[in-house]
Amino acid sequence: MRRKLAAGNWKMNGLKADLAEVAALTAAHPAPGTDILLCPPATLIAPMVAAAQGSALAVGGQDCHAAAAGAHTGDVSAPMLADAGATHVILGHSERRQDHDEHNEHVRAKANAALAAGLVCVICVGESEAERDAANTLDIIGGQLSGSIPDGVTGHSLVVAYEPIWAIGTGRTPTLDQIGEVHDFIRMRLERRFGPGIGRSTRLLYGGSVKPANAAEIFAVSNVDGALVGGASLKASDFSAIITALEAAPTQG
Ligand code: 13P
Numbered sequence: 001m002r003r004k005l006a007a008g009n010w011k012m013n014g015l016k017a018d019l020a021e022v023a024a025l026t027a028a029h030p031a032p033g034t035d036i037l038l039c040p041p042a043t044l045i046a047p048m049v050a051a052a053q054g055s056a057l058a059v060g061g062q063d064c065h066a067a068a069a070g071a072h073t074g075d076v077s078a079p080m081l082a083d084a085g086a087t088h089v090i091l092g093h094s095e096r097r098q099d100h101d102e103h104n105e106h107v108r109a110k111a112n113a114a115l116a117a118g119l120v121c122v123i124c125v126g127e128s129e130a131e132r133d134a135a136n137t138l139d140i141i142g143g144q145l146s147g148s149i150p151d152g153v154t155g156h157s158l159v160v161a162y163e164p165i166w167a168i169g170t171g172r173t174p175t176l177d178q179i180g181e182v183h184d185f186i187r188m189r190l191e192r193r194f195g196p197g198i199g200r201s202t203r204l205l206y207g208g209s210v211k212p213a214n215a216a217e218i219f220a221v222s223n224v225d226g227a228l229v230g231g232a233s234l235k236a237s238d239f240s241a242i243i244t245a246l247e248a249a250p251t252q253g
Contacts, residue, residue, distance in 0.1 A: 002253040004034040004219075005159060005203050005226035006243045007122060008233025009062060009090060014040050019051045024236035026055035033247040034226065038233065039090050039122075042076050049085030060088030060122065063096055066109035068116070078110075078117035088120040090228075092148050094165045104147025112150045115157055122159045122228065123148050124207070125186070129166035137164075138185050145189050153194070155201025160186055161228040167208025169230060176221050179206055183223035200253060212241035219249035 022038065029036060039060040040048050049059045061081040065072055068079050081089055091114065092107035111121045125144035127137040141162070149158065162182050167173050174182075183204050191199030206218055207228030218224060226246055232238040 001251060002201060002203050002225050004246050004249065004252075005037060005205060006034050006239070006246050007037040007060075007088075007090075007159075007161075007205060007226065007228045008039065008239055009093070009207075009228055009230050010038065010040045010044075010234060011062070011095070011230060012041055013234055014044050016044070016047060018234070019044070019047055021234065021236040021239075022048055022051045022057065025240060026052060026057050028236065028240045029056065029243055032056050032243060034243060036243060037088055037122075039088065042081075042084075045081065045084040045086050058087045059085060060090060060120075061086050062090050062093065064089050064091070064110055064114055064117075064119075066106065066113050068113065078113040078119055081114075082117045082119055086119065088122055088159075089114045090122045090124065090161075092144070093124045094126055094163060094168065098165075104144055107148035108150050111148065112152065115150065115152055120157050120159060121153065122161055122205070124161045124163050124228070126163040126165050126168075126208070129164075132164065132166070137182065141182060141185060142189060145186065146193070149193075153198065153202075155198045158198075159203045159205060160190070161205040161207050162186060163207035163228060169209070171209050173209050173214060173218070176217060179218060179224065180221045183221065187223045210242060212238055212245070215242045215245035216249065219246050223252060225252055 037058045064078040065075040096102045127140045203225040205228045210227040
């Protein structure tokens with residue numbers, strides 16, 4: 001049985017004052033029935049880890065470099081994230097793929113660096129609207145899975161997030177059937193490549209305009225083990241409502 005995961009991605013949002021949201025969130029969920037993860041900007045990782053001390057909240061990065069150290073101005077490495085107290089890292093987010101021209105092979109190299117540093121990799125995949133309109137969604141997702149996920153993952157060290165690009169920050173979401181189709185496909189591809197043990201124990205998150213109002217119906221979809229939440233993770237009240245919906249969702253796996 002897979003433990004559900006509510007993950008928040010603060011993207012390039014958050015100042016020290018926003019750590020008040022962390023205090024409110026951990027107070028609202030002293031013993032959550034799901035795993036909870038927040039991925040703030042790199043500047044807030046260490047203070048968020050300190051603010052989350054003694055709670056069930058895990059803290060993650062939003063990206064890491066493929067090298068452990070070196071002459072890469074402005075970048076952050078996986079051992080640095082771990083050193084700051086992070087336990088997870090988001091990799092291959094569509095905003096990184098678009099803004100920084102990251103391709104599957106870069107994501108795979110970063111994932112190998114993250115695994116070497118003992119971090120759980122939250123690897124993102126997702127199609128553009130043009131790719132969905134051209135009925136290429138599963139081809140795109142399949143290519144991203146095989147290209148981005150390294151061989152050395154386990155059911156613990158890998159989380160896959162399905163984030164259709166056109167649903168991110170738009171208020172639009174796929175139909176529940178479309179979400180189920182992609183999640184079932186990802187599960188099948190993971191089982192085929194890694195075998196049933198890893199394939200069935202890897203958590204699959206849906207991301208893209210998840211809100212308190214639509215969370216429960218999305219969490220009831222087959223092979224949805226949680227969410228990767230952007231905007232609605234910035235306020236404790238919204239993210240808390242999503243966590244509560246996930247705790248109440250049917251068991252998967
Ligand atoms: P929104 O929840 O703001 O649509 O963002 C989703 C996302 O990109 C999370 O990584």
